[in-house]
Amino acid sequence: MPATSLDQVVSLAKRRGFIFPSSEIYGGLQGVFDYGPLGVELKNNIQADWWRTNVYERDDMEGIDASILMNRLVWKYSGHEETFNDPLVDCRKCHSRWRADHINGKCPNCGSTDLTEPRPFNMMFKTSVGPVADPDSFAYLRPETAQGIFANYLNVQQTMARKLPFGIAQQGKAFRNEINPRNFIFRVREFEQMEIEFFVMPGTDEEWHERWLEARLQWWESIGIPRSKIQVYDVPKEDLAHYSKRTFDLMYNYPTLGYEEIEGIANRTDYDLGSHSRDQETLGLTAKVHPNNDSIVRMTYFDPELKRHIVPFVIEPSAGVGRCVLAVLCEAYDEQKVKEPAADKLEAVGQALQSFLKSVGRNEKLSEEQKSALSERGEAIAANLSENLAQIESLLAMSGADQIEVAKKLRGQAQPLVDENFRTVLHIKPKIAPIKAAVFPLKRNNADLVNTAKSIRKQLQLTGMRTVYDDTGAIGKLYRRQDEIGTPNCITVDFQTLEDQTVTVRDRDSMQQVRVAIPELEAYLREQMK
C-alpha cells in the first residue's frame, strides 16, 4: 500500500539520497531542494520518459530549450508583470493582508495603524543584467517556461516547416517567489517544468483539449500513477488564470496533503500569440490582450488552404517535475510484512494502541476533527494489527498525535517490531527506477565470487543500464537496501555460478528468484523494463 504519510517519503528521500534541503550546512534556504545521487537518476528517467513519449513517439512535436533570462517585454505582454507584482502589508492587529497601494496606512478591516512594512509581493525574481546595477537594467528569472516557447513559435514553425496542428515541448527551470513555500518539494521557489504548447486551428481547440487530457492520463499511468488515483478537476470559470478559457487540473491524492495538482492542462486560446503580436487589430483575436506596440512580428500562421493568416489556439499540458517525483515516490512506497511478528510483542503493541486511543478520547487540547481523525485511523489499524503495524508511525505523525503522552511508548514498542518483520520497498516502474540492477557476491570473502560479480556489474553498465555492486553486508541486508530504493532486480553470484555461469535474479516485488545464464542477463533485464 502506498505511503500513508508524507513524512515516510520525506524521511526515506533524505536517508537514502534522493532529495536534500539546499545549502543545508548553512541552515538551508526555504523552498529550495537538491536532488541527490538516486533522486537525480529518478528525475532524469522521468523527464526522459516524458520526452520520449511526447517528442519522439509523436510526429507532430518539436523540442526546444529556451533561456531562463528573457527580454522584460516578454513578461510585460504575457501579463505576468502586472499580475505578479503587488506590494502587500499585514495588519498586526487583525492579521488581514492588504495591497499597500490600496490603503492609507490604516487597516480597512479594524482601523489599526499597526501595519507591517510593505513587502513587494513579487512572484518574479529579479537579477541585474550588465555591468551596472542601475534600477532599470534587470531581468526576471522566468516564472514559467511557456513564454520561451511562444517567443520561439515562429522560429520553430518556419525552420521545421510545420503545419497546424503541431506542438513544441520543453523542460526547464522556472522560479517563483512563493510567499510561503511548504510541504517538502511540493511548493518550492525553484522548480522544473515539463511543458507542451500545442498549436491548433481555432475551433478545433476544445477537441484537442480533450485529447490531451486523455494522452496525459495515459502517461501518468505508464509511470505508475493509476487513473484511479487522479481526479480531473474542471477549474470553475472564476478561478481560471488570466490566459485560460478552460483548464483541467490533474489532482493526485498525496498522503497528508490530500488532492493536489500535479499537472494543469489549459486552453490558452490565442491569448499568448496574440499578446506578443504586432498589428493585433487585424488578427481577429478572441482573447482580450494588451495593446502591443513593441513586438516586431506578427505571430500568425499562414494557412495554405484558406490562403490567409490566422492566430493558432494553444493547448498547454504543463507538469511540475518535482511534484511528479514526489507522486511517484508516494505511490511506490510500501511497508510490507515479510515475517509474522511474535504474538506476545504484538499484543503489547495492541494494548499500547488501545491506551493511546483512550487518551485521544479524553484529551481536551485536541479539536473534534483531530480526535475523530485519530480514532478512525487508529481503529482501522487495530482491526488488523499485524498487517498494519507499519502504519502506526504515520498515525503518530498525524495532527494532534504529539499531544498524547503515550504516543512515545507506542512508537517505542511498535518500531522494533516493524524493523524486524517488515521491509520498506519502492515499487517504482522499472523503466524509471534509479538503479536497474544490483550485483552481489553471495559471500564477500571469496575472491572468485567477488570478481565475477564485479565483472558482471561492469558488463551490464556498459549496456547503458545503471547498475551497482555491493558487498558490504549479508545477502539479506543487501536485498533490503535495494528494495528501499526501488531497484527492480538483484543479481547474486553464488557457488553454482562458478560452475555453470548462471546467476540468480531476484525480483523486487515478489522476492522470487530465477536462474539466468550470464550472457542472457541483459536481455532478461531489458524485458523486465518494458
Add this chain to the structure above:
RNA sequence: GCGGGAGUAACUCAGUUGGUAGAGUGUCUGCCUUCCAAGCAGAUUGUCGCGGGUUCGAGUCCCGUCUCCCGCUCCA
C-alpha cells in the same frame, strides 16, 4: 505574517531537584556466515540549533534569535 509544538551522534530518541553527554540503529575493520536487516570482537561520530544572561557550575533556568513541523493566511 499570526498562533501552537519541536530542535541532543548520520537516524530514532533517553538525559532525574542545575554537577565532566547516553542507548539502540547505522557506518567502518576483523572473524564467522552457501539467499532475505543473523552472531562475536573492536572502532567511529556531538560547539546539546545559534547568541547573550543568571550561577562556582547550564543540555537543564531566563531573554533574544534562527530553523523545522502543525493550524490559520497566502498561492503558481
